[in-house]
Amino acid sequence: MAKAIKAEGISKAYQLGDFGTGTVSRDLERYWARLRGKEDPFLKIGETNDRTLKGESDIVWSLKDINFEIEQGDAVGIIGRNGAGKSTLLKILSRVTAPTTGSVKVKGRIASLLEVGTGFHPELSGRENIYLNGAILGMRKAEIKRKFDEIVTFAGVERYIDTPVKRYSSGMYVRLAFAVAAHLESEILVIDEVLAVGDAEFQKKCLGKMNDVSKGEGRTVLFVSHNLGSIRQLCSSAMLLSNGNLLTSGPVEDTLSQYLKSSITNGSLDNYKYQGTMVNNVKFVEFSINNVIDKEAVFSPSETLTIRVKYNCITYLPKFRVSINFYKDSILISTIHDKSWPAELKEGEYSATFSIVGNFLRPGNYTIGLGGHDGDPISEGKDWLYLDEVYSFTITNEWSELNDFSGRGLVNIPKII
Known part of the structure; x- marks a missing residue:
């Protein structure tokens, strides 16, 4: 080719x-x-x-x-x-x-959309900018005219096509800009x-x-x-x-x-930036799944996942609880919490353990966010802290008798009997 x-x-x-x-x-x-x-x-x-x-x-x-x-x-x-x-x-x-x-x-020929408003003149109408962009790409007027109705319909800005684009919202701007770039013959x-x-x-x-x-x-x-x-x-x-x-x-x-x-340093959590109101109360020390703390963590769909979190309590906390978020492609899949809540913590070293029997995650790459809060997150409000992307791992693409899965969707459903 x-x-x-x-x-x-x-x-x-x-x-x-x-x-x-x-x-x-x-x-x-x-x-x-x-x-x-x-x-x-x-x-x-x-x-x-x-x-x-x-x-x-x-x-x-x-x-x-x-x-x-x-x-x-x-x-x-x-x-x-x-x-x-x-x-x-x-x-x-x-x-x-x-x-x-x-x-x-x-x-x-190249049609590019590099930022909102690329190639558009703010004083010209949407109609005029379509013809201007086509001319810049080297297209004849007849070619642009043939695509014009299709561009306007795709962008969904029929009512505003003769209005100067400086009055468009950012969403309308990018709609029309993308429609022009995608439909003109580059x-x-x-x-x-x-x-x-x-x-x-x-x-x-x-x-x-x-x-x-x-x-x-x-x-x-x-x-x-x-x-x-x-x-x-x-x-x-x-x-x-x-x-x-x-x-x-x-x-x-x-x-x-x-x-x-490459974007995650698994294992030690020394250099992570904390978010939240409890940055001076708790210090997370280490995170692992099935005692694996390196970057090449790979697990099968049927494997029990044992997650361990080590952390230090710096100041007294009356109701502290550890939470873990699972992400796939930046989408939050699920949140799990330490069941030993409420936990009254004094200064010292602590650990939390989570066991997931029968993996609910489908094959693919995942990242984990680690957090904690002090107080009931619903009824009492909460003080909280959070670390983004502390761990990455892969679930292999293989069959598991514990789950009914066909490779689609975000989570596995437990086997139905």
């Missing part, structure tokens, strides 16, 4: 603070190098783009030596934490900005994390359209999202970025699994 996109050695450097070199002669030398397509003679070595660390240089590499190929008709998810370089990569592929080094070869569709602005019904509609565009029309789709469920639903492969580097690319399940594991 033909290559739709080929990236070789893409790097992007940004200068923090002042942009000048300090002298007019050096500024002219830099300008002359750019005109000839040469590398900036005053570009410093720079640093990795880690937003959590204080840097020593004023040059930051948003992307560093990225190489990949995408086949025509592929739907590829791009994932990673905030600041990983995802949006910068899409801007380079969309030719909004140029790479500092490296090259990108693209076969076909070979490559690039979508950044903007669909979150729309409501749930529209997000579902967008995912269905992108699936049709990729599988039905054979167009290439690049999709950035923090919603792992959407990535899994739409994409067959994915790329994982971290601090401007491409960590891995390949089948979507393998890439999502590595992302979940």
Whole structure:
């Protein structure tokens, strides 16, 4: 199959603070190098783009030596934490900005939706912006006119189509922008994390359209999202970025699994950031399932899960209770609590144990949030604390006699007799 996109050695450097070199002669030398397509003679070595660390240089590499190929008709998810370089990569592929080094070869026209209002002029009406976007993509007026009614119907903004888009809500804006990008006849569709602005019904509609565009029309789709469920639903492969580097690319399940594991430090809870009102009352020390505390935790559907939490009580608590949240693709599946409640705690070391007989979780990758509260959470209100994503694990895809499961849904139903 033909290559739709080929990236070789893409790097992007940004200068923090002042942009000048300090002298007019050096500024002219830099300008002359750019005109000839040469590398900036005053570009410093720079640093990795880690937003959590204080840097020593004023040059930051948003992307560093990225190489990949995408086949025509592929739907590829791009994932990673905030600041990983995802949006910068899409801007380079969309030719909004140029790479500092490296090259990108693209076969076909690109329709991109990188942020709310991309390519829209606020003073023009929705109708005028549809024609403007089509013209930018190189389409003839007759081609745009043929798609016009379909775009307006999909966006659901018929009543406001002749109103300047500056009066649109953010949801209406992104509806029309996505409809334009998806329906105009481009070979490559690039979508950044903007669909979150729309409501749930529209997000579902967008995912269905992108699936049709990729599988039905054979167009290439690049999709950035923090919603792992959407990535899994739409994409067959994915790329994982971290601090401007491409960590891995390949089948979507393998890439999502590595992302979940790379974002979590299992076992010791020393460096986690606490949320809530009890940060000075309780200190969580360790978390494990079946005595496994490393990142490669894998369990079968029929395996009993024994969860242990070690924690220290710093100040007296009259009614403390530990709670555990299970997440799949950022969706909260269930919450379980320590049954030994209410527990009166004095200063000292404690542990809580939970045993789940017959796993209720279906095959897939999961993360766990760990918390606790003092007082009845319903009738008394509560003081609370919480740690997000303290543990990741995988339930294998195999049959279990303890559960009636066909591989669908979020949880297993206990065997019905």
